[in-house]
Amino acid sequence: MNxxxxxxxxxxxxxxxxxxxxxxxxxxxxxxxxxTSEAMTEGHPDKVCDQIADAVLDEIYKDDPxxxxxxxxxxxxxFIIVTGEITTKTYIEVPKLARKVxxxxxxxxxxxxxxxxTVGVLTAINEQSPDISMGVxxxxxxxxxxxxxxxxxGYATNETPxxxxxxxxYAQKLAKRLSEVRRNGTLPYLRPDGKTQVxxxxxxxxxxxxxxxxxxxxxxxxxxxxKLREDIKENVIKPVCGKWVDADTKYYxxxxxxxxxxxxxxxxxxxxxxxxxxxxxxxxxxxxxxFSGKDPSKVDRxxxxxxxYVAKNIVAAKLADRxxxxxxxxxxxxxxxxxxxxxxNTSKVDPQKIHAAVMKIFHFTPGEIIEELQLRRPIFRKTxxxxxxxxxxxxxxxxxTDKVGELRKECGLx
Numbered sequence: 001m002n003x004x005x006x007x008x009x010x011x012x013x014x015x016x017x018x019x020x021x022x023x024x025x026x027x028x029x030x031x032x033x034x035x036t037s038e039a040m041t042e043g044h045p046d047k048v049c050d051q052i053a054d055a056v057l058d059e060i061y062k063d064d065p066x067x068x069x070x071x072x073x074x075x076x077x078x079f080i081i082v083t084g085e086i087t088t089k090t091y092i093e094v095p096k097l098a099r100k101v102x103x104x105x106x107x108x109x110x111x112x113x114x115x116x117x118t119v120g121v122l123t124a125i126n127e128q129s130p131d132i133s134m135g136v137x138x139x140x141x142x143x144x145x146x147x148x149x150x151x152x153x154g155y156a157t158n159e160t161p162x163x164x165x166x167x168x169x170y171a172q173k174l175a176k177r178l179s180e181v182r183r184n185g186t187l188p189y190l191r192p193d194g195k196t197q198v199x200x201x202x203x204x205x206x207x208x209x210x211x212x213x214x215x216x217x218x219x220x221x222x223x224x225x226x227k228l229r230e231d232i233k234e235n236v237i238k239p240v241c242g243k244w245v246d247a248d249t250k251y252y253x254x255x256x257x258x259x260x261x262x263x264x265x266x267x268x269x270x271x272x273x274x275x276x277x278x279x280x281x282x283x284x285x286x287x288x289x290x291f292s293g294k295d296p297s298k299v300d301r302x303x304x305x306x307x308x309y310v311a312k313n314i315v316a317a318k319l320a321d322r323x324x325x326x327x328x329x330x331x332x333x334x335x336x337x338x339x340x341x342x343x344x345n346t347s348k349v350d351p352q353k354i355h356a357a358v359m360k361i362f363h364f365t366p367g368e369i370i371e372e373l374q375l376r377r378p379i380f381r382k383t384x385x386x387x388x389x390x391x392x393x394x395x396x397x398x399x400x401t402d403k404v405g406e407l408r409k410e411c412g413l414x
Contacts, residue, residue, distance in 0.1 A: 112263065167283070175195070312399065
């Protein structure tokens with residue numbers, strides 16, 4: 001029997017006018033269009049968990065750079081749970097470290113409802129499965145196999161100097177600025193939790209202006225909401241967004257009018273729930289796994305970093321305006337099961353030449369990736385907030401554009 005009998009089923013309509021697509025009457029990527037990305041401050045409950053997970057990894061890596069770490073963290077009302085698989089020769093006090101991270105984030109007052117001094121920390125940690133370990137543990141660093149199967153993507157675009165999509169780049173910059181004005185005392189009434197969102201208007205695939213900006217900033221209860229809105233507009237939005245805002249830009253600052261209760265008190269947090277804002281804000285594709293809490297033998301992380309490295313060098317070499325690189329691996333495998341490069345019809349040379357150049361210049365085994373990007377170092381907590389990509393900082397080795405000359409030469413350019 002048809003369970004839909006007698007029911008009126010509505011489907012969204014897809015229109016085509018002169019080759020330009022509309023979905024439900026909304027224009028798709030051609031001509032003018034809008035694209036939105038969001039980001040979070042370090043006090044967001046999911047970001048609290050990411051920071052604790054990578055703080056555990058970093059602390060272990062200080063003494064044991066060959067450790068295997070696959071940690072997960074959950075945060076809620078007055079508790080933290082740290083779980084996962086860790087195989088290491090060293091020892092760390094996980095509860096003490098978790099409280100230290102929470103303190104540094106800024107949850108250090110009882111009135112916040114989530115306090116580093118009183119939060120309960122539960123641990124449930126096992127060693128890495130021997131079935132996984134035998135595929136990863138090899139005689140030499142270059143023989144390290146992939147810690148799991150999976151696919152991962154990297155992306156780059158020339159629409160910003162950082163070779164990042166503009167919506168996520170500026171959402172991250174706003175989140176970072178929101179954190180800075182809290183920490184340096186410019187807006188002392190702010191609390192650690194916060195979110196940002198930027199909608200960019202594009203014309204002919206180029207960013208034109210910011211159509212709207214959304215900011216949710218946790219604050220002390222006595223603050224006047226209109227003062228907060230004006231303060232954030234003047235001290236956060238204007239210094240960051242500059243020429244991209246205009247008279248028609250719309251602002252949604254604490255749109256409900258109040259944001260006092262925040263962090264894990266307001267909503268539970270988990271590692272890996274913000275993978276889109278960790279990467280490219282929804283532009284391009286995304287791999288299957290999250291980053292935080294994983295050592296680089298997990299190709300979810302190292303492979304995604306290397307895919308960005310390849311894509312960024314392709315765009316920096318001016319071989320294409322946009323580049324997306326997908327890698328995939330089998331557990332325990334050395335060579336990728338596939339390498340896919342998509343320049344979104346923006347390549348300046350034959351795409352086959354780009355592919356051949358990439359295959360000659362870059363090295364895709366997990367061990368070689370770890371070695372080339374110097375990933376066996378305690379650098380990972382820094383990645384957990386304000387994005388894993390598009391940052392000009394020494395720890396972010398996957399942001400280097402040191403292969404530009406070789407790529408251009410292999411493609412016959414000077």
